[in-house]
Amino acid sequence: MALNGLLDIELGVPNPDDLMDFWERQGMIRTADGVLGTADRDVQLRVTEAGYRHMSELHMSCESEQDLTDIAGRIADLGVESQVVDTRLTCVDPVFHHRVVIDVTAPHPLTPSQHRAWNHAGEQTRTNARADAVTEEAPRPPRRLGHVVLGTPDPAKAYAFFFDGLGFKVSDQILKGIATFGRIEQDHHNLLIHPGPTSYINHYAMEMDDIDAVGKAGQAVVGEREDASVVGVGRHYLGSNVFWYLTDPSGTMFEFFSDIDQIIDDDAWERDHCRRDWGGADGPAPLGVWGPPEPEVFFNPVDLPEIGAAREALGLD
Ligand SMILES: [Fe+2]
DSSP states (O other), X not given: OOEEEEEEEEEEESOHHHHHHHHXXXXXXXXXXXXXXXXXXXXXXXXXXXXXXXXXXXXXXXXXXXXXXXXXXXXXXXXXOEEEETTEEEEEOTTTOOEEEEEESOOOOOOOOOOOOOOOTTOXXXXXXXXXXXXXXXXXXXXXXXXXXXXXXXXHHHHIIIIIIIOOEEEEEEGGGXXXXXXXXSBSXXXXXXXXXXXXXXXXXXXXXXHHHHHHHHHHHHHHOTTOXXXXXXXXXXXXXXXXXXXXXXXXXXXXXXXOOBOOOGGGOOTTTTOOOTTBTTBOOOSEEESOOOOGGGTSOTTXXXXXXXXXXXXXX
């Protein structure tokens, strides 16, 4: 009885048409004005015009109307007012200041990926045929929005809102507890909050069918914008997902990911099982178990001062 899904996000950007066109070229579907969906889910990214790039709304689902009442009570204890009308709760995040909207519903399930035949060592499942990653003409499109990562100078306050208030479950913590991976679905994380010089969206992540889908889709983005790649391809320690991070035309980083850990039994999940901590006692761990190290801009995008100034002008920080 709790939050049960990340439905969609709204991104505010100076040039919404550029972002809409970009995602349509990557295989997402324009399902309404300013709305992008996937084959299984009509609404995944909403795009609106804004003076600076930011996430303007986080839309989630929960199981019951009682959940809305419980959430409203918990966030009220943290000083956050909310409105509940019928089966919807709305409030404003106290740190990032995006709208938070929670509906009593659940994400539409995905149709299973079309499996590819692989020839693993000692096991031949594809004979007398080329790999379909080779023969498929177009990259496979994104399947769904999987998670968002937010940076802020006040991670403790953000943690209190998301975990104590909204009810995210902790999957793993790094930086001695300052940065926290949280989930409301089975995915290892639907959210990561990390320390940053200003409150901003670090990245949003789109699930892909498999590593070939990640690779081919990422390559298509690099094909149209040579400097779009930030880091990838690799496989994370925390969440185990295969990743490729790139920037969208607004400058926001996004991730194509696949094969993320699924947690279906909270008691069976061991937090910190990999004993890795960025900058911890064992020394800084790289981003992935394999793959290139993250560049400085991964946690420090070049336009952060601009975002900080825009927020300050709006009285948000
Ligand atoms: Fe990610």
